[in-house]
Amino acid sequence: MPRDVEYVISPPKGVLSLDWRELWRYRDLFLVLAWRDISVRYKQTVLGVVWALFQPVITMVIFTFIFNRVAKIESGDGTPYPVFLYVGLLLWQYFSNTLTHAADSMISNSALIQKVYFPRLIVPAATAITALVDFAIPAVLLAGLMAWYHVVPHVAGLAILPVLLLCAVMCAMGAGLFLAAINVKYRDVRYALPFMIQVVMYVTPVIYPVAMLDRHPVIKGLMLWCNPISGVITVARGSVLGAGTVQWDVLGISLLMSFVMFVAGLYYFRNTERYFADIV
Amino acid sequence: MRTSSEMSRPIIDVQGIGKRYRIGARRERYLSLRDEIVKGFRRVVGRGGDSATDFWALRDVSFGVEEGDAVGIIGRNGAGKSTLLKILSKITPPTEGTITMRGRVASLLEVGTGFHPELTGRENIYLNGAILGMTRREIVRKFDEIVAFAEVDKFLDTPVKRYSSGMYVRLAFAVAAHLEPEILVVDEVLAVGDAEFQKKCLGKMGEVARGGRTVLFVSHNMSAIQALCKKTLLLHQGRFKSYGLTNDAVHEYLATAAPTSSFERPVQGNGEPTITKGTVSIPKDSGRDELDLAATILSDRSVRLGLDVFLQDANGTPIGLGGIGVRSPETVIDVRPGETTVRWFIDISGLALGSYVMSLLLQHPNVAMVDRVDQCLAFDVNRPPKGVATHVIDQRWGHGSVEFRTGIINVAHSPKADLPAS
Numbered sequence: 001m002p003r004d005v006e007y008v009i010s011p012p013k014g015v016l017s018l019d020w021r022e023l024w025r026y027r028d029l030f031l032v033l034a035w036r037d038i039s040v041r042y043k044q045t046v047l048g049v050v051w052a053l054f055q056p057v058i059t060m061v062i063f064t065f066i067f068n069r070v071a072k073i074e075s076g077d078g079t080p081y082p083v084f085l086y087v088g089l090l091l092w093q094y095f096s097n098t099l100t101h102a103a104d105s106m107i108s109n110s111a112l113i114q115k116v117y118f119p120r121l122i123v124p125a126a127t128a129i130t131a132l133v134d135f136a137i138p139a140v141l142l143a144g145l146m147a148w149y150h151v152v153p154h155v156a157g158l159a160i161l162p163v164l165l166l167c168a169v170m171c172a173m174g175a176g177l178f179l180a181a182i183n184v185k186y187r188d189v190r191y192a193l194p195f196m197i198q199v200v201m202y203v204t205p206v207i208y209p210v211a212m213l214d215r216h217p218v219i220k221g222l223m224l225w226c227n228p229i230s231g232v233i234t235v236a237r238g239s240v241l242g243a244g245t246v247q248w249d250v251l252g253i254s255l256l257m258s259f260v261m262f263v264a265g266l267y268y269f270r271n272t273e274r275y276f277a278d279i280v
Numbered sequence: 281m282r283t284s285s286e287m288s289r290p291i292i293d294v295q296g297i298g299k300r301y302r303i304g305a306r307r308e309r310y311l312s313l314r315d316e317i318v319k320g321f322r323r324v325v326g327r328g329g330d331s332a333t334d335f336w337a338l339r340d341v342s343f344g345v346e347e348g349d350a351v352g353i354i355g356r357n358g359a360g361k362s363t364l365l366k367i368l369s370k371i372t373p374p375t376e377g378t379i380t381m382r383g384r385v386a387s388l389l390e391v392g393t394g395f396h397p398e399l400t401g402r403e404n405i406y407l408n409g410a411i412l413g414m415t416r417r418e419i420v421r422k423f424d425e426i427v428a429f430a431e432v433d434k435f436l437d438t439p440v441k442r443y444s445s446g447m448y449v450r451l452a453f454a455v456a457a458h459l460e461p462e463i464l465v466v467d468e469v470l471a472v473g474d475a476e477f478q479k480k481c482l483g484k485m486g487e488v489a490r491g492g493r494t495v496l497f498v499s500h501n502m503s504a505i506q507a508l509c510k511k512t513l514l515l516h517q518g519r520f521k522s523y524g525l526t527n528d529a530v531h532e533y534l535a536t537a538a539p540t541s542s543f544e545r546p547v548q549g550n551g552e553p554t555i556t557k558g559t560v561s562i563p564k565d566s567g568r569d570e571l572d573l574a575a576t577i578l579s580d581r582s583v584r585l586g587l588d589v590f591l592q593d594a595n596g597t598p599i600g601l602g603g604i605g606v607r608s609p610e611t612v613i614d615v616r617p618g619e620t621t622v623r624w625f626i627d628i629s630g631l632a633l634g635s636y637v638m639s640l641l642l643q644h645p646n647v648a649m650v651d652r653v654d655q656c657l658a659f660d661v662n663r664p665p666k667g668v669a670t671h672v673i674d675q676r677w678g679h680g681s682v683e684f685r686t687g688i689i690n691v692a693h694s695p696k697a698d699l700p701a702s
Contacts, residue, residue, distance in 0.1 A: 006380065006381065006382045006383075007380075007381055008378055008379065008380050008381075009367065009368075009370060009373070009374065009378065009379040009380075009381065010373075010374065010377070010378040010379070011373055011374055011375055011376055011377075012373050028410050028414075028415050028416050029410045029411060029413075032406060032407055032410035032411075033410075036396060036399065036403075036407055039399065039403065040396060040398050040399065043398055109394075111393065111394065112393060112394050112411060113371075114371065115371070115389045115390045115393045116369075116371070116387065116389075116393055116394070116411055116412065116413075117369050117370035117371050117387065118411070118413070182313075186312055186313035186316065187312055188312040188313050188314055189313055192313075274372075274373050275372075275373075277366065277371045277372045278301070278372055
């Protein structure tokens with residue numbers, strides 16, 4: 001018999017460290033779960049893709065009318081408002097989709113959790129991949145929108161895009177893991193979540209530029225430090241559109257805070273996951 | 281290379297395993313954050329929260345399993361079998377004790393875990409295989425074998441929501457049956473599917489066990505346990521009772537666990553209607569060859585349910601099923617909030633002499649199981665021969681437990697028949 005698979009089951013004690021080797025062994029399951037969610041979502045291909053485009057486009061049209069035409073909010077750096085808004089909406093929707101799906105993932109997969117062992121982390125982690133596909137489809141439309149408004153993307157911005165995405169994935173996962181764990185324990189969290197997400201959207205510079213807060217430095221600082229997705233959106237706009245320069249200080253804060261959120265979420269999740277099967 | 285000392289080490293070594301559950305005074309399945317905040321506030325104010333009580337679902341259980349053995353786990357409801365399986369398959373951690381496993385474990389606590397109705401048969405094979413711990417390469421290699429075993433090749437690209445329940449179960453079992461772990465942990469998954477398929481499943485399990493794999497098998501079906509397992513662990517109310525040869529364990533189980541003519545049990549706490557009481561009696565007036573039954577169902581809402589009685593003989597062999605409201609909508613039980621007591625009878629005129637054990641299965645007709653109480657009631661058939669018969673057949677004769685009612689239509693004679701020349 002293979003000696004390398006000998007292991008001991010005993011009562012959990014103290015802080016659990018991540019078992020990377022085990023996670024690697026379950027990589028197939030991770031991919032399969034992500035593929036399942038994507039495949040079910042886009043099973044009726046036409047409707048699935050249309051729906052993925054419909055949401056951000058309609059939101060963009062309505063928000064442009066209300067916040068730009070009526071309320072006179074401008075991008076502040078000369079970028080046409082619809083392009084400016086769409087970049088914010090894309091990143092925001094990636095963040096909120098990951099959050100929502102991750103928070104719900106442990107409940108919607110409760111049948112699995114009660115009947116099969118696998119590293120529980122796989123379930124919420126797979127939702128980040130699913131949301132990435134939902135992000136990629138409307139992102140294609142951004143190219144068309146920029147061509148329409150004759151906006152040429154800056155090279156600096158395109159180069160830094162992977163870092164920005166990593167940052168978005170980390171902070172969305174961090175918050176998502178925390179919510180997934182707490183949602184297992186307290187079933188009313190899922191009812192409060194849509195409201196929370198809506199509130200956070202307004203304290204994120206999605207429909208307005210962060211520069212609008214220059215006269216309120218405390219609030220601006222709080223926003224950039226406590227809400228890393230704000231920094232991601234700001235840097236994405238500043239580097240891809242606008243001036244074409246990377247705001248390294250803002251990016252630094254976002255990276256640091258995303259990492260902190262990710263580790264904190266992971267820690268909380270790891271330390272509650274052992275009892276999921278008992279309470280889910 | 282193996283050394284001889286390693287050879288003698290058991291592949292599964294269970295040492296003093298225990299699992300404690302905390303049951304709140306209020307039977308709530310889920311907590312709500314709002315309630316928790318209110319409770320926290322009360323605690324601060326000094327009015328005290330709910331006192332939780334401890335309940336050991338399993339305690340002080342130790343045993344070892346040698347490589348290649350098939351071991352049965354038996355015990356009545358609440359004996360801790362499911363808890364033990366969940367700990368062995370790492371789904372829930374033990375509160376105390378340790379288990380050393382020396383091999384890859386695959387556990388099969390349910391057939392078709394994770395099947396997605398919208399996905400096709402082909403897609404579900406990959407999904408379910410990955411969930412059960414197979415790698416992609418393994419699934420690809422066994423794909424044709426799985427499809428052949430399940431007999432669904434024509435419907436491979438049809439979403440499984442369009443499958444008949446028989447096809448669904450066959451496909452699900454086929455995936456599971458092609459796992460190749462060193463240790464296989466199986467719950468009563470064989471309780472699904474039609475008789476022919478069950479036989480096929482049992483055959484496959486036997487093959488797995490004979491193929492040198494280590495199998496842990498939980499079942500209420502004593503004949504399946506006896507057919508598959510060399511050794512058996514008997515649990516009773518969360519405690520270790522015995523561990524030894526299967527025949528001895530089954531005997532002890534049937535002897536010590538002999539249930540009575542009535543039972544009472546606590547609410548199950550999952551929010552569903554619960555069977556809380558049951559009685560069985562053989563009517564005094566011997567003219568009726570029937571069994572009188574009564575069951576009390578506790579519910580918090582109005583619901584229409586069916587109740588099945590599942591009968592096994594003294595060896596645990598299934599005899600049959602009979603019920604009210606499950607397959608006959610006009611006799612469905614009208615359960616109201618509070619307690620509902622239903623009395624009914626079953627005809628036992630065809631049963632051989634001997635002891636029988638009953639299980640009660642409460643269900644939404646054709647939808648789902650609501651509650652089940654396994655082997656909760658027992659009765660003896662001990663009646664004199666009727667009519668012109670001289671004997672009543674007896675279970676112990678080994679011909680089975682049902683005596684058929686027979687009658688002569690006519691007997692024909694032909695005196696001129698050609699007898700073979702001798």
